[in-house]
Amino acid sequence: MPPNINEESAENSLVAEQPQFSKKERRLLRHQQRDEEQTRAKKRKKFKKLFAIGLVILVISAGISGLVWYFASKPLAPKSEIIAQSGIHWHPEIKILILGKIQEIPANIGLGITEKPIHTHDDMGVIHLEFSGLVKKDDLRLGKFFEIWGKKFNQDCIFDKCSGTAGRLKMFVNGQENFEFENYAMRDGDKIEIVFE
Secondary structure (H helix, E strand, C coil): CCCCCHHHHHHHHHHHHHHCCHHHHHHHHHHHHHHHHHHHHHHHHHHHHHHHHHHHEEEEEHHHHHHHHHHHHCCCCCCHHEEEECCCEEEEEEEEECCCCECCCCCCCCCCCCCCCEEEECCCECCCCCCCCCEHHHHHHHHHHHHHCCCCCCEECCCCCHHHCCEEEEECCEEEECCCCHCEEEECCCCEEECCC
């Protein structure tokens, strides 16, 4: 069977559509294709490098975040110094007698623009210990209350009265003499009496 004229013309048109390149053009085309392949390879290599760097940064960030979380959640004080991990709301009472006269404990000590965790609300001698989070013994020292109040108190002096010829300073906690003075860590319900006589 003779070849179909239509099939021959289709093959000829395909051949005609494909450009015929000279040797120089083919060499140039191969060179261009090689350059394009090298460019794609460089891009892949650059992407892999950036991906690896990103992964390293992510791992380092996760490690640092983990360390920060670990140390932030770990108490900074020895267990023997920790009173509470999640705050307290305690109310010790204080009474000051100087040469037989009761000294007024003013209202609103530690209250103002900011509320300090150790403060008073009225002049009844109730100290409010209102801490959130970690509470250490040092936070509850009786001396802290006097620091906030701006008054002198230590083992020798209360206000301007110091042990000596004028009298002697004593402190009682819940009816028992106590020698810790400014270092005493207050507890809920304590009855603290400071006496200078």
